[in-house]
Amino acid sequence: MKRLPIGILGSGRGSNCRAILERIRSGDLAAEARVVISDILDAPILDIAREFSIANAYLPPGQFRTRLEPDAENELVNMLREAGVELVVLAGFMRVLHAPMLKAFPRRIINIHPSLLPKFPGLEAWKQALAAGEEISGCSVHYVDQKIDHGEIIAQREVAILPEDTPASLHARIQIAERELYPAVIAEFCERYQAAGL
Numbered sequence: 001m002k003r004l005p006i007g008i009l010g011s012g013r014g015s016n017c018r019a020i021l022e023r024i025r026s027g028d029l030a031a032e033a034r035v036v037i038s039d040i041l042d043a044p045i046l047d048i049a050r051e052f053s054i055a056n057a058y059l060p061p062g063q064f065r066t067r068l069e070p071d072a073e074n075e076l077v078n079m080l081r082e083a084g085v086e087l088v089v090l091a092g093f094m095r096v097l098h099a100p101m102l103k104a105f106p107r108r109i110i111n112i113h114p115s116l117l118p119k120f121p122g123l124e125a126w127k128q129a130l131a132a133g134e135e136i137s138g139c140s141v142h143y144v145d146q147k148i149d150h151g152e153i154i155a156q157r158e159v160a161i162l163p164e165d166t167p168a169s170l171h172a173r174i175q176i177a178e179r180e181l182y183p184a185v186i187a188e189f190c191e192r193y194q195a196a197g198l
């Protein structure tokens, strides 16, 4: 079976990464995680990669806070290409990507975000939804472009906001939905890859 080679990028806890790696390990997902890369040296997502014996690397991001320095972004392209990655999966990667990555992987970079985009891009989207008095929130998987949490939406899952919700309880429920939605979307990419290429 032809497995889709993916690279996972993240800055934090890595619960989405874990869900994807578990699905691959259990045989549910016809993907192969070639590398996990983080812009944070001690990010738990790198420990998860090690736990699953996946190649992993820290990418020093440079001096900027919300993006990679151009040299670092070029280095990221090289790392992903050398690993033979066909689909780049952002899983809590908290930097905006620019031309080097977008040109190297056109319509080959996807992101998950904890809101029903286009509502509430940016940080702590679940808090934004609560503050806005929404009754429904959820999560979105989308193609990545040069704007924050922006780009063609691939799939969404709704999560009801309950009257007793706190930011933490809402975020936890959205993350449960994320861990189902993201592997399901990647599975569709795998099917396409097996049938005809991405």
Ligand code: GAR
Residues within 6 Å of the ligand: 010, 011, 012, 013, 014, 015, 016, 017, 091, 092, 093, 112, 113, 114, 122, 123, 124, 125, 149, 175, 178
């Ligand atoms: C996820 O909830 C993801 O949707 C969010 O970061 C979290 C990472 O969690 N991403 C964004 O907000 C992107 N703007 P994880 O490290 O446990 O997967």
